[in-house]
Amino acid sequence: MITRATVIAALDAIRDPKSGQGLVAAGLAQGLTVTEDRAGFVMEVPAGDTALYAPVRDAAEAALKAIPGMARVSVVLTAETAPATKPARTAALSPQAVEQTRAGAPVPTDRPAHVRRVLAVASGKGGVGKSTVAANLAAALTARGLSVGVLDADVYGPSMPTMLGVSGKPEYRDGMIEPHTAHSLKVMSVGLLTGANDAMVWRGPMASQAITQMLTQTRWGTEAAPLDILVVDLPPGTGDVQLTLIQKTPLDGAVIVSTPQEVALADARRAHALFQKVKVPTLGLIENMSGDVFGRGGAEAEAARLGVSFLGDLPLDAALREAGDAGTPLVSADRDGDTARRFAEVAARVADVLGI
Ligand SMILES: Nc1ncnc2c1ncn2[C@@H]1O[C@H](COP(=O)(O)OP(=O)(O)OP(=O)(O)O)[C@@H](O)[C@H]1O
Ligand SMILES: [Mg+2]
Numbered sequence: 001m002i003t004r005a006t007v008i009a010a011l012d013a014i015r016d017p018k019s020g021q022g023l024v025a026a027g028l029a030q031g032l033t034v035t036e037d038r039a040g041f042v043m044e045v046p047a048g049d050t051a052l053y054a055p056v057r058d059a060a061e062a063a064l065k066a067i068p069g070m071a072r073v074s075v076v077l078t079a080e081t082a083p084a085t086k087p088a089r090t091a092a093l094s095p096q097a098v099e100q101t102r103a104g105a106p107v108p109t110d111r112p113a114h115v116r117r118v119l120a121v122a123s124g125k126g127g128v129g130k131s132t133v134a135a136n137l138a139a140a141l142t143a144r145g146l147s148v149g150v151l152d153a154d155v156y157g158p159s160m161p162t163m164l165g166v167s168g169k170p171e172y173r174d175g176m177i178e179p180h181t182a183h184s185l186k187v188m189s190v191g192l193l194t195g196a197n198d199a200m201v202w203r204g205p206m207a208s209q210a211i212t213q214m215l216t217q218t219r220w221g222t223e224a225a226p227l228d229i230l231v232v233d234l235p236p237g238t239g240d241v242q243l244t245l246i247q248k249t250p251l252d253g254a255v256i257v258s259t260p261q262e263v264a265l266a267d268a269r270r271a272h273a274l275f276q277k278v279k280v281p282t283l284g285l286i287e288n289m290s291g292d293v294f295g296r297g298g299a300e301a302e303a304a305r306l307g308v309s310f311l312g313d314l315p316l317d318a319a320l321r322e323a324g325d326a327g328t329p330l331v332s333a334d335r336d337g338d339t340a341r342r343f344a345e346v347a348a349r350v351a352d353v354l355g356i
Helices: 004-012 050-065 095-099 130-143 190-194 204-216 240-248 262-277 298-306 318-325 338-354
Strands: 030-034 038-045 072-079 115-122 148-152 180-182 185-189 227-233 253-258 282-290 310-315
Touching (some): 004 030, 030 204, 038 050, 115 262, 115 338, 130 185, 148 204, 185 190, 253 262, 253 298, 253 338, 262 298, 298 310, 310 338
Parallel strands (some): 038 072, 148 227
Antiparallel strands (some): 030 038, 180 185
16 A cells, blocks of 8 residues: 555655755645555646656656555656747638637637647547547548547547557657657557556546647647647546546547447537537537447437537448557558448548538
8 A cells, every 4th residue: 555655755755956856845746646556646847848857757757666566657747838829720710610619618728839620539428439430530531631640638548559559658859749650640648658558547637737738749740741630539428527628628629429329329418518618619420330239320310409410420340449459540451441431431521621
């Protein structure tokens, strides 16, 4: 059983290079979470100091791992957001998005530099295939000639490292995180930051700080080669963590994934309500696992009831799961297959409404 005092003592033995104080005393262990066998915190440092603090993060991680009985450690290094120099939008938003302006909504964090559009893939309920859809939709968008990034913000169970076959801590260069590249996609995952491909005990503030960091400190694009669209895989559900994340994230729109079942549809309604609350346009509903087992058409009817677009249905297809488990989206592995064609249709509608 690890105590908070043990963790604090271990962290205070490491010095803040600026103040010379221990890390906790220096206020550098924010959102410190200690459970039976896990510990984690966020180290927020002034913008531009991430390189200076990267070795400190590594030392803190090593010190926590050395505590007997410690199973998992997560230290997230984030930079304070610099005063806003917001990149101008490179194209007008879709009419629908403009109509549902974010006026009056909580102020999101700064937009990531050199990223034209940020799209959330959400679901009210877990296990409906949200990550599968996010990965394959991203692959289908690259097939349209777009430059695409995937941000895995699922703090409960990051799956992009597995689905896209990436691993290893991302590197910092010139104060920015270098994303991994796989299947022509730029990839960052909360699973790469924690060094574990599974769920971690995240408190709301830690989660949103980590997401903000991955969003704004990752070199998604450059001035010469901007990213057309960043696809964000959100954690499932409609609770406080999701609300905080979508409030803080400068989203241009959201797609909601649902299975045809009534229970999943009720959750899709809640997800839509959540986006309405923060004035992010729901671009539409996607029906996943459509077919014999779950029925078909439920999401289309639900979209009509909610007054949002129906973006398409994707079949229950074992090859989708197998490709995901093997680290390649099916859309990239089998470009001419029926499922890839369905994703291409969804991607065309999404690109159209986002004006890319
Ligand atoms: N259309 C499909 N056909 C067959 N299998 C699918 C399909 N969509 C998803 N799956 C499989 O269902 C499982 C859950 O999918 P996935 O992980 O994408 O869901 P999720 O909504 O992201 O789940 P979580 O809530 O855990 O994040 C995975 O094993 C995936 O491969
Ligand atoms: Mg998922």
